Amino acid sequence: MTEFIVRVVQFCRRYALLVAVFFFALAGVAVWIAAGKLSVDTNTDNLFASTLPWRQHAMAFDREFPQFNNVLAVVVRGATPEESDETAAQLAKALAADRKHFIDVSRPDADPFFRHEGLLLLDPDDLNKMLGSLMNAQPLLGPLAADPSARGLLNGVSLMAAGVRIQHADLSPYKPALDQLRQVLDNAAEGHPIPLSWQSLLGSDVTQQPQNVTFVLTHPVLEEGSLQPGLAATQTLEGIAKTFRM
Numbered sequence: 001m002t003e004f005i006v007r008v009v010q011f012c013r014r015y016a017l018l019v020a021v022f023f024f025a026l027a028g029v030a031v032w033i034a035a036g037k038l039s040v041d042t043n044t045d046n047l048f049a050s051t052l053p054w055r056q057h058a059m060a061f062d063r064e065f066p067q068f069n070n071v072l073a074v075v076v077r078g079a080t081p082e083e084s085d086e087t088a089a090q091l092a093k094a095l096a097a098d099r100k101h102f103i104d105v106s107r108p109d110a111d112p113f114f115r116h117e118g119l120l121l122l123d124p125d126d127l128n129k130m131l132g133s134l135m136n137a138q139p140l141l142g143p144l145a146a147d148p149s150a151r152g153l154l155n156g157v158s159l160m161a162a163g164v165r166i167q168h169a170d171l172s173p174y175k176p177a178l179d180q181l182r183q184v185l186d187n188a189a190e191g192h193p194i195p196l197s198w199q200s201l202l203g204s205d206v207t208q209q210p211q212n213v214t215f216v217l218t219h220p221v222l223e224e225g226s227l228q229p230g231l232a233a234t235q236t237l238e239g240i241a242k243t244f245r246m
Contacts, residue, residue: 042229072233074216074241080197081212085110087244088214094240095218101233103219140177157181 012019048055062069076091078084088107096105108114119127134141143156157178184196220233 039225042225042227070219070222070230072218072220072230072237074218074237076214076216078212080195081199081214082197083195084212084214088216091241091244092216094243095216095237098236098240101221101236103221105216105218107214107216109214153181 045055045058050056050059074088074091076084076088078087089110092105092107092110095102114121119130122130140153140156140160143152143159146152147155181196184194187194218233218237220230220237222229223232
């Protein structure tokens, strides 16, 4: 091994110019190959070979349902279902106007079909529970239908109180709604008003979003070749979201 190394050193010393030119040419070829073949891929899916069976299934799913690819999901949480719904609508409108950073925007819960036909998707037990809740709130619904305001709501409460005073009516079915109304009035009297949720007041917890959460889905414009291809869209989203914070 030592003899071989000595011969290599002697050869390089004897033909130093040719050896230097050869290695300079070899380095140039290596740089050319690296520039054309090596690149940064920020797609984490490509960490795994596309020949793997589960990757084949995932790629087939992506081709069939492209609307689920590269989705940026925004979680909107408000004090009431109405507040989160209104905020989500305003946010979706603002994102849709920014074509530079967002390709499209959608709200799954705001689909017109679900708005009008959503009760068809409930289980019979859940539907009965919700209808029972609406029947219990019937004394409030009548005055509100004639006057959909705070005055109509308080008129309904007055009628319920009159029923208790005259006919000794049972108000236990209306306790959740009355408790919520009392809490709203107490907070307002203390100088900390909170919005009154009509859904919680008149409806059932069957159709309410957990923790008053709704979603806005968008496909951001990705920056190819960047280590963070969705950074610009995310920062824009955060800037827009700050305008909705109270």
